[in-house]
Amino acid sequence: MKSLLLILFMFMPLGSFSQVMLADSLKSVVDNPALGEKEKPVLLRQLAEIYRINKNYTQAEVRAREAINISLRNKNYTDAVKAYTLITNVKANTRELVALKSISDSTLALAEKANDPLAMAYAYYGIVWLYKTLDDADAVVKYCNLALKQLEKVKDPYVAAKMYYQLYTVYSKWNDDSLVNIYARKATENALLIKDYNLLSNCYTALSIAHEYNYNASKSKPELDSVLFYLHQSEMLYDKYPGQVAHYTEGIACINIADYYLKYFPATDKEAKEQAVQYANTARMIMNNVDGSREVQASSLGILSEYARREGHDGLAENYLLEAYALMKAEELPYYHTMINVVQALSDFYGEKGLYKKALDFQKEVTLYSNKNFNEQQALNAQKLQIQYETERKNEEMRALKEREHNRRLQNYLYGCIALASLFALLFVFKSYHFKLRYSQQREKRLEFEKLDSELQIKLEKEEQARLKVEQQLLETQQQQLKTEAMANVLQLEHKNQMLLQIKDQLTTGDPVNIQKILREEMSLDSDFEQAKLQIQQVHPDFFNLINEKAEKKLSLLDLKLCAYLYLKMDTVQISQLMNIEAKSVRMAKYRVKQKLGLDKGEDLNGFLQGIWG
The missing domain is CATH 1.10.10 (Arc Repressor Mutant, subunit A)
Known part of the structure; x- marks a missing residue:
């Protein structure tokens, strides 16, 4: 049993073994009872991402939902949004459009509840997957830019790299050389800041394609050298970081290198041929026994067939094409584009060899698979239309709700303004009435005071006139009395002078003084006083x-x-x-x-x- 395991490991690619070991290691850590519940969501998302990039979508969704349940129990809505975004990626890969629409809506609602710019950035990334699956490139650009706007508030190189990578894919379809270069470089710069080497490998591939755009425009050899340089950078990560780059990513990198030599080097360049054959075989080996990878193996066989045809090894070329055909036929649901390319190559091959019946048979299969591809696309388009209709209907409902809410707020605002204006008007009317009433009362009081003042003034004037009249009369009386008194004084003085003169004369002549007469005169003086x-x-x-x-x-x-x-x-x-x-x-x-x-x-x-x- 041990020898059998050893033989299996000898033929199993090192990357495959490492990825199994990494997934098992993470699983054992996550399932360890000693691990705290709050630490589990991050590890569960890492485990789910490993399953996703290796196309084990069932396990990827199971682990992501475990992370969601734990995050919601701890009310960590941002972690839950990140896990939901991973599921939208899974549903986009499996093209389950109805589930993808439902989950992306739930993710956005949860992100709004989280009230966190990082959660909103991840939710927009989930919506990007929805519109990418619906082939709505304008919406992809819109939501990528919305996510990047949120990332201006909080840094997260991981989701930023993914946003720039999605913008790169849109502008590469639009053949916008300038923006292809810008977004491929920004995606790589952010991927270099984190330890997601599978994402970095894809970003290096994006840079190689950007330089291929530049070469096609300028035909500059340094640009062509840069194409190969970044393809090698992408391919080397698989061996440098075992288990952290998906087989599919590495297989695509090897196919791209092989195709590079096939496309840009002449058939006579043996060194280029050796490199192309080596990388084509490496892709076949890496993708051997990997689920959902037969189209990559078929592509590698197609490159080998082309080199065999160039060297005239028709039998070998036919065997490679038939092996590719068998691989694709073994797929339960083959990738029709690759299948059509394989059967078309067989039809062309047999047509060149004059084997027209085989050529016709394979041409019929081209038609068959083209019809199947068309029907699949029609069915997918029907789902897309349904999702687009539901999305538009929901968006319309949201717009209507927002418009109603806006109108309601505006109506409330207007009602508030009207109420406020009415209140101000009532206050103004009240104040105006109160002012008029107070003014009227004050005016009446003023008129009353003026009337009383006028009456009092008239009364005072009359009293003043009467007083002046009385004073004038009194003054006249006093003047008359004073005149009388003055006259009495004069008469009295004259009388005294005469009396004195008489006494003097009597004394001078020697006549005796008559006392009786003097007494009479004194009595006269008393009489004068009485008069005074x-x-x-x-x-x-x-x-x-x-x-x-x-x-x-x-x-x-x-x-x-x-x-x-x-x-x-x-x-x-x-x-x-x-x-x-x-x-x-x-x-x-x-x-x-x-x-x-x-x-x-x-x-x-x-x-x-x-x-x-x-």
């Missing part, structure tokens, strides 16, 4: 009462006389003559009156008496 008192009372009736109250009724008749004379503004000499006393006595009398009135030494009695009425 009467005058004062006529002008100021309360004069004597006021000064008496001020002096607490301590004033004598003589004091009252003195006050009356002082009020009449008589000086000390006049008062002394009138009262027939010395001036000194008058001053003493004034001093006593000040004391009785309670006046300070500094206060003037005359001023007090003059201002007694204020």
Whole structure:
């Protein structure tokens, strides 16, 4: 048993053995109970990707769904989106369009729930696979750019490399040399930052094709050398990193190198032929017993057949083509494009040899497989149309929902604006009414105040006129009284002067002084004072009462006389003559009156008496 295993390993390509070992190693790690649940999704996705690139799609989906379930349990929606994206890749490879559409929609919804730009980038990558399968190149470009826009917020070279690679494939179909070069190089630059060597191998192949575009445009030999250089870079990764580059990727790289020598070197170049045959056989060996790889083996046999035909080995050329035909016939669902190429090559071969019946038989098979291919494409196109219809319908529904939501928001905004405007209008009306009411009230009050002020002004004017009239009348009366008093004073002084002259004359002549007469004259003076008192009372009736109250009724008749004379503004000499006393006595009398009135030494009695009425 051990010797049998050893023999199998001797004939099994090293890469195949390494990939089995790598997958088993990852599986044992994932299934280890000691591994924490949160660490499993990353390893499960790696294991699923190994299964996918080796076309074991069933196991790839199983492992991806395990990663999804664990991620959702831990509410790690971004990891779940990454695993869902891997399943969209699987469904695109198996061309299960209905499932692909459903899963890509679910992935996008989950990414929106994750609210993470990285999750959105992966979700857009899943949608890219949908539109790539539907051959909608414009949509592929759109969603690639949307994904790259999300990656401006968070760096992820892995998904960036895949986005640029998808853009490269679109622009290579559109024969846009410039963008093919740009995106192939960007895809390679990002792939170099990660350890996905299968992706890097594909990116090197993309660069080789970009340089082939350049060579076809310029016919520059350095460009042709670059084609071979990057093909070798792609092919060498298989041996450099065992188990990390898929057999299919390596097989395609070898076929591309063999085809390079076949296409660009003449039939006489033996070294080129040896290289082409070597790489064609390497592709056959690598793809031997690998599921879903017979079209690669058939391609390698086609290259070998062409070299045999060039050298005139028709039998060998026929055997290679028949072997390729048998390989394709063994496929349950052969890749019709490769099958058509094989049977067309056999038909042409037999036609050249004059074996027309065989040529016709194989030409019939060309027609048969062309029809099958057409029917398959029609069926696929029907699915595409259905998916496109559903996608468009859903997009239309989404647009309608967004438009309704937009209209609803706009309507709410307008309602809000109307409500706000109405509120402002009500406030304005209220304020306006309140202002008008307050203005009206203020105006009424102002008019009332103006009316009262006018009435008061009129009243004051009348009172002022009356007061002025009374004051004028009083002033006239006082003036008249003063005139009267002045006249009385003059008469009194004249009387005194006459009396003194009489006494002087009597004394001069020696006549005796008549005392009785003097007494009569004094009585006359008293009568004059009484007359003056009467005058004062006529002008100021309360004069004597006021000064008496001020002096607490301590004033004598003589004091009252003195006050009356002082009020009449008589000086000390006049008062002394009138009262027939010395001036000194008058001053003493004034001093006593000040004391009785309670006046300070500094206060003037005359001023007090003059201002007694204020």
